[in-house]
Amino acid sequence: MSVITIEPAITPRRRAFTPEDRIFVSIGLYGTLTLAIALPLALMFLWSIADGWSPPLVVPKDYTTARWAGILGDASLIRAAINSIVIAIVVTFLTAAIALPTAWAMARFPFRLKRLVEIFILAPIIIPGLVVAVGIGQVFLLFGLAYSVTGVILVQIVGTLPLMIRLMTAALETIPDDLIHAARSLGAGTVGIVLHIILPLAVPGLLAGGLMSFIGSFEEFDKSFIVGAPVVETLPIKLYMYLDPYSMQLPLASIVSFILLLPALIVFIIAGRILRDDLMAAGMGKI
Numbered sequence: 001m002s003v004i005t006i007e008p009a010i011t012p013r014r015r016a017f018t019p020e021d022r023i024f025v026s027i028g029l030y031g032t033l034t035l036a037i038a039l040p041l042a043l044m045f046l047w048s049i050a051d052g053w054s055p056p057l058v059v060p061k062d063y064t065t066a067r068w069a070g071i072l073g074d075a076s077l078i079r080a081a082i083n084s085i086v087i088a089i090v091v092t093f094l095t096a097a098i099a100l101p102t103a104w105a106m107a108r109f110p111f112r113l114k115r116l117v118e119i120f121i122l123a124p125i126i127i128p129g130l131v132v133a134v135g136i137g138q139v140f141l142l143f144g145l146a147y148s149v150t151g152v153i154l155v156q157i158v159g160t161l162p163l164m165i166r167l168m169t170a171a172l173e174t175i176p177d178d179l180i181h182a183a184r185s186l187g188a189g190t191v192g193i194v195l196h197i198i199l200p201l202a203v204p205g206l207l208a209g210g211l212m213s214f215i216g217s218f219e220e221f222d223k224s225f226i227v228g229a230p231v232v233e234t235l236p237i238k239l240y241m242y243l244d245p246y247s248m249q250l251p252l253a254s255i256v257s258f259i260l261l262l263p264a265l266i267v268f269i270i271a272g273r274i275l276r277d278d279l280m281a282a283g284m285g286k287i
């Protein structure tokens with residue numbers, strides 16, 4: 001009687017990542033980034049300085065900077081920019097004030113149905129923004145908050161609050177319980193613990209959430225348009241008006257797009273310098 005032996009399966013060895021592979025991946029990555037980012041920006045810039053551009057011309061024949069000078073001196077655009085900045089600042093601070101105690105409860109106090117509460121908090125960014133805006137807009141009409149700066153601020157907070165809570169929760173979860181217990185044993189009160197322990201350690205989360213909230217508010221269109229337009233105009237609303245199919249003005253829309261890009265670029269440069277990658281990953285990826 002012969003004995004049947006079973007040879008163990010041989011796991012194929014993974015091919016080593018060679019320098020040639022790295023070059024190929026780098027070319028693919030930078031090529032994709034060029035197509036996805038640089039090419040649209042280049043087209044926007046050409047449109048902003050083009051003095052007439054239509055097929056079959058590949059690039060404009062004539063160029064002018066008159067539109068830049070004209071639109072930067074446009075009173076309605078300046079007013080829209082001021083509205084966007086002021087609203088974004090107010091939304092950021094109010095969002096932080098609401099998110100901090102909520103995030104503290106989510107991070108420090110275990111309770112039943114906590115997972116369900118987390119999903120409920122994330123609902124405003126899971127549901128399409130237009131659906132949320134229409135529903136809230138109808139409620140604001142009943143309470144007289146539609147077509148007002150207050151209404152725009154409140155409806156934008158609905159969109160910025162979930163991400164702020166997630167980032168703050170991720171930051172507060174890193175605070176050791178022993179540190180708080182030690183402070184209490186040394187006679188520190190609740191106010192002292194908050195001011196001298198919790199807030200300093202929560203600063204990275206506050207900054208991350210604040211930066212994201214500012215950008216989210218500054219570039220918000222759906223909610224601002226439905227609740228505020230045409231009385232309250234922001235830069236995204238002005239951009240939409242320039243892209244109206246009945247009176248499309250691509251050169252002016254390109255200039256406004258560049259103006260909208262500036263705060264986002266500045267904020268992400270700041271974020272890259274002062275914020276930790278692990279905090280951003282925890283806040284973005286933990287659902």
